[in-house]
Amino acid sequence: MDPYQMRKDFPVLNDETLVYLDTAASSLKPRKVLEAMDEYYEKYGVNVHRGVYNISYIATSKYEEAREKVSDFINASFEEIIFTRGASSALNLVASSYGLNNLTKDDEIIVSELEHHSQVLPWQNVSNITGAKLVYIPLNKEGRITIENFKKVLNSKTKIVAINYVSNVMGYVSPLKEMISLAHDFGALVSVDAAQAAPHMVVDVKDLDCDFLAFSGHKMLGPTGIGILYGKRDLLNTMPPVEFGGDMNDNVDLYSASWKDAPYKFETGTPPIAEAIGLGAAIEYINEIGLENIHNHEFMLKEYTIKKMKELKDITIYNETSETGIISFNVNGVHPHDAITFFDGDNICMRAGHHCAQLVIKWLKVVATLRVSFYVYNTIEDCDKFIESLKNARDFFKSVGF
Amino acid sequence: MNNLEILYRQVIMDHYKNPRNKGLINDPTYKTVHIKNPSCGDDITIQSKIEGNIVKDVRHEGTGCSICCSSASVLSETLKGKTKEDAMIISKNYLNMLSNKEYDENVELDEAIVYQGVRKFPARIKCASIAWKAFEGTVEESE
Numbered sequence: 001m002d003p004y005q006m007r008k009d010f011p012v013l014n015d016e017t018l019v020y021l022d023t024a025a026s027s028l029k030p031r032k033v034l035e036a037m038d039e040y041y042e043k044y045g046v047n048v049h050r051g052v053y054n055i056s057y058i059a060t061s062k063y064e065e066a067r068e069k070v071s072d073f074i075n076a077s078f079e080e081i082i083f084t085r086g087a088s089s090a091l092n093l094v095a096s097s098y099g100l101n102n103l104t105k106d107d108e109i110i111v112s113e114l115e116h117h118s119q120v121l122p123w124q125n126v127s128n129i130t131g132a133k134l135v136y137i138p139l140n141k142e143g144r145i146t147i148e149n150f151k152k153v154l155n156s157k158t159k160i161v162a163i164n165y166v167s168n169v170m171g172y173v174s175p176l177k178e179m180i181s182l183a184h185d186f187g188a189l190v191s192v193d194a195a196q197a198a199p200h201m202v203v204d205v206k207d208l209d210c211d212f213l214a215f216s217g218h219k220m221l222g223p224t225g226i227g228i229l230y231g232k233r234d235l236l237n238t239m240p241p242v243e244f245g246g247d248m249n250d251n252v253d254l255y256s257a258s259w260k261d262a263p264y265k266f267e268t269g270t271p272p273i274a275e276a277i278g279l280g281a282a283i284e285y286i287n288e289i290g291l292e293n294i295h296n297h298e299f300m301l302k303e304y305t306i307k308k309m310k311e312l313k314d315i316t317i318y319n320e321t322s323e324t325g326i327i328s329f330n331v332n333g334v335h336p337h338d339a340i341t342f343f344d345g346d347n348i349c350m351r352a353g354h355h356c357a358q359l360v361i362k363w364l365k366v367v368a369t370l371r372v373s374f375y376v377y378n379t380i381e382d383c384d385k386f387i388e389s390l391k392n393a394r395d396f397f398k399s400v401g402f
Numbered sequence: 403m404n405n406l407e408i409l410y411r412q413v414i415m416d417h418y419k420n421p422r423n424k425g426l427i428n429d430p431t432y433k434t435v436h437i438k439n440p441s442c443g444d445d446i447t448i449q450s451k452i453e454g455n456i457v458k459d460v461r462h463e464g465t466g467c468s469i470c471c472s473s474a475s476v477l478s479e480t481l482k483g484k485t486k487e488d489a490m491i492i493s494k495n496y497l498n499m500l501s502n503k504e505y506d507e508n509v510e511l512d513e514a515i516v517y518q519g520v521r522k523f524p525a526r527i528k529c530a531s532i533a534w535k536a537f538e539g540t541v542e543e544s545e
Contacts, residue, residue, distance in 0.1 A: 337442045337467035338410075341523055345406055353442045361443075367465055368443045400410040401419060402468070 001293045003379050006030075009285075010377055019348040019382045024168055024196060024326055024355075024373035026218045029282075033222060036281035037274040048273055049247055049264075063273050066280030067263075070228055073283050074213065075204045080236065082229040082263040083276050087195040088118035090214035090229035091162075093266060094191045095122030097239040098212075099160065105131030107159040110188075112137045112145050113359040114167040114174075119193040120359065123162050132159070139363060142321060143167075145174045150182065158188040165197035165213075169360045169371065170319040171302075171326030173197075180209050189235070195219055198228075199286070199375070200324055201295045205230050217275060221376075222282035226275035229266070236262035243268045289376060298325030298374040301383055305372065308387045314394055318364055325374035331390070334397045336368045342393035348386055408519040409526075410468070413476070418468040423478035426463045435539035437532045444470040444529060448477070448536035452544045457481050457489045460537065467529055473517060474533035480512045481537065490541060493534050500527050 007013045009030040012020070020028060040062065044055040048063045071081045084090040099122070103109070109123050109132050127134040135158075138149045145163070154161075161183045166173055180190045191212040197203055199220030205213055212235075217226035231239075241248055241259055245268035250258040259265035286294065302325045309315050314332040331339050336352035343350055351371040354361050361368060372386065426434070432449040439445075444466030451459040460482050462474035481489045491506075496514050498505035502521050520530045 335467035337444070337526075337529060338469070341409070341526055342406060344523075344525065354440065396406065397410075400407070401412075401415040 001289050001297060001376065003297065003377055006289070007377050007379075013377060015347075017347045019346075019385050020377065021348060021350040021372045021374065021382065021386060023199075023219065023375035023378075024371060025351055026224070027199065027221050027375055028377060029218075029223065029278075030221055030285055032285050033278045033281045037223060037278040040274045040277050045274075047270055059273060062277050062280075063271070066276040069280040069283045073203075073287070074198070074228075074230060075206045076230050077233060079262055080205075080230055080233050082231065082236075082266045083271055084214075084227040084229050084266075085225060085272070086218070086227035087193065087214045087216040088227070090227050091118050091191065091193060092122045093229055093242055094212045094214070094231070095126050095162075096242040097266075098189070098235070099123065099126035099132075100129060101240060103130045103132040103159055106157065107132040108135050108153075108155070108157040109133070110135050110137060110150075110153055110158055110161045110163070110183075112163060113139055113363045114143065114145060114170060114172070115162070115164055115357065115359065116168050116193060116195070117356045117358070118195075119162055119164060119191075123160070133157075137163075142172075143170050143319070143360065143363060144172050145179075147175050147178050147182070150175075150179050154182060154186055154188070156186055158183065158186050161188055161190045163190065163192060165192050165194040165203070166200070166324055166326075167357075167360070168196045168326070169328050169355050169357050169369065171196075171322030171324040171328075171373075172319065173201075173323045176210070177208055184209070196324070196326070199294075200291070200298060202291045211235055217279040217282065220279075220282055221285055222279035223272075223275045225272045226279050228279075231262070233262065236266070241265045241268070245269050294376055295324075297376065298378075299323065301325060301374045301378055301380070302327060304380065305383045305386065308383070309390070312387075312391060312394065314398075315390065318366075318369060327372045328369045329372075330366060330369055331394050331397065334394075334402050336370045338397065338402070339370055339393055342396060343386075343389055346385070346389040346392075348389055350386075405519065405522045409523060411516045411519065413513055413516045414468065414472045417472035417475040421462070421471065421475040423459075423461050423475065423482070424463065426461055427459075432459070432461070433540040433543040435536040435543065437536045437539075439466075439470075439528055439532060442467070442529075444532060446470060446474055446533050446536055448474065448533055448540055450481075450537060450540040450544070452486055452541065455485050455487070457484050457486060462533060469517075469520065469526055469529040470532060473514075473530045476513050476517075477533050477537055480514045486541060486544075490538065493538055497531055497534055500530055 189211040198215035248268040340352035446464035449461040460478035
């Protein structure tokens, strides 16, 4: 893959001075995605599943083609793909539909301190309502989830394991396949937050054998407002809808109604049609590059940057050994929000704060961290500019008395 | 001086390193307001004691970046001893100055004027604002 060539596909990068290192929050969007969405609005921008006329048929076909692309992308079946507002609402759907209706006070839910708020908070809510116990996998010294520690909390009371595939702060890859197999031995289901995995590495739901898996469009070159929930077909069909209204019903009577099969019973109201089509285009773009190439490119940039960072004094890196393109760090003695302003001055976009994951920030015993994350459009030159800015930032804050 | 040097003026660094009036007081005559910016972790609590019509005391406690923490300290020194009305006028003017809105330049902002530099950094306006918004909250509570 040639990131220099690819950069031309991203209108935001027309500003050649811009260094974008915040893909873990949201990726940039290539022209191909914008054009696919424009085409919908310009040529067949009408509702799906309803109108019995030609352009509505085209809109419906394009919307469902996008579902097909998503299912191929993660090796699922067509009916197992639910379009949602994002990974957050996908993970909430699992907790609200499966969790609230199946868990009781005698059950246990396993999560970890590495989770994004969108994975842990829905289950905290289920725990508060049903009385099921929320159990945390102890993290190892590096802050990783290990099989050994997972076994310590897994037992016959475990009903749900809600866990990340890749941590959005530490960039670690969870040992999911083995965890899922162990969880199934105890009859527990596994819901995977793949928001930081699906854009960056091959995700195969059949190989993993996960029960649910969620990710967002906007972190993988697609638009905002679209996300995916994968669920095993048999499970989805036993789960009740959490939102009721148009399109999700089958027969409606005065005091009762019946629902369509999955995925449609979970998609009430007019869906994000342009966004689904845009996500389909993003998947095509990613497939053309190849996820293995993407993963290798990001990892190379991360290793290069870490090596340079370690040559600098007064920098603390929290996840040196991560297998992905995420680096969490701080400039010693400088609050991340002060530091970020310096990088911003050099037109370098990165993240400072809790990263919607306060539990791991507390685990690290810091107030917040800075985070750099790489994607297809980043280059070695981006890394060099970042390192130069990091050096200058450290020296500047020292000079004013930090 | 470049914009960044203007932002991190000596006054700001001095109040960051040596905060005045820091630490809360357990006294029901003080009104307390806590504001948190969950996206970055700035977390500030402001207390004020208003007696008669005078801001007798202002205290603060919290964690956050240098702009946020120093502004709580500067606020406490600027507003102590002012009448309630003057304190509110200063606060309104300060907040308007930060967000590039119209403000009355004749109102004496004292040391708080150094936060002018924040205007060049829109992403940091919130850091310099939350202590002052919390102070306004304490005044409203005392009414």
